[in-house]
Amino acid sequence: MEWVGFDIKAEPVPASRPKVTARGMAYYPARHTAYVEFLKKYLKEVPALAAKALFEVKLLFVMPRYKTSESNTHRADVDNLSKLPLDCMTKATDEDGNRRFWEDDCKIVHLTVLKRFAREGEEPHTKVRLRALEGDVDDLVDEAFHQ
Template sequence: MIKLTIPSEPVPASRPRVTRRGFAFTAEPYRSYKKMANQVIKEQYSTEPLQGALHVQIKFYRSVQKSVSKVERRRRLLGVHRPTMKPDIDNLFKAVTDACTGIVWKDDNQIVSTKSDKFYSEEPRVEIYVEEL
């Protein structure tokens, strides 16, 4: 099993935006996150991309909002209250799999099984577990 960690607040994949003149572009926060994640993943995984069917588990750890009370903050950090608000977990998953494509695996269509979780943490990060089937 391969374990990779992106030590940053998770950022969701965004849809391409289109200008009035018809030019498509990607939002800056997603573009810079994907670039940073690519570099981190390349540093942690330096072998050839995997070829076969894959199971991918991703755990997203996001920071607790500053506006919550101390009691609620503690509940969130203990896992009693999990993140149920935006960003959506599928967009977070897409951002990470896009960053791993071409480095850890050749194409994300190799992923045949997935598991994703969102948690609160003092240390925002993304943990990626990849297993060949």
């Protein structure tokens, strides 16, 4: 199957752990919650790829530059950056309650994640590319690891 994709036109937000109040109530920081709400709405507008298949997913996180640092990489961990978009894609449904992408993210068998700073004039965003696999997972493994 061909690659399909979309760009999430918002600054990527890494997943965070819930905060716990003195009374034992758990909550997520406002930035985390706002990004999840944005993703829920945004994913209703992008092309769906509902398939009963295994998936290959590529994510590119274009991060805002630091104002004062000379660092050549952003501090956010790629696993934390990946969590919110993938979780929201897993939960995304159409008007009939059918999943828009996959039934469970355990169906993702190959995940490529990259991050970089935004280039001059470029806004932070996330590129998502995915495809349902037609062949055997072993074919993908052999290709990925040149076995």
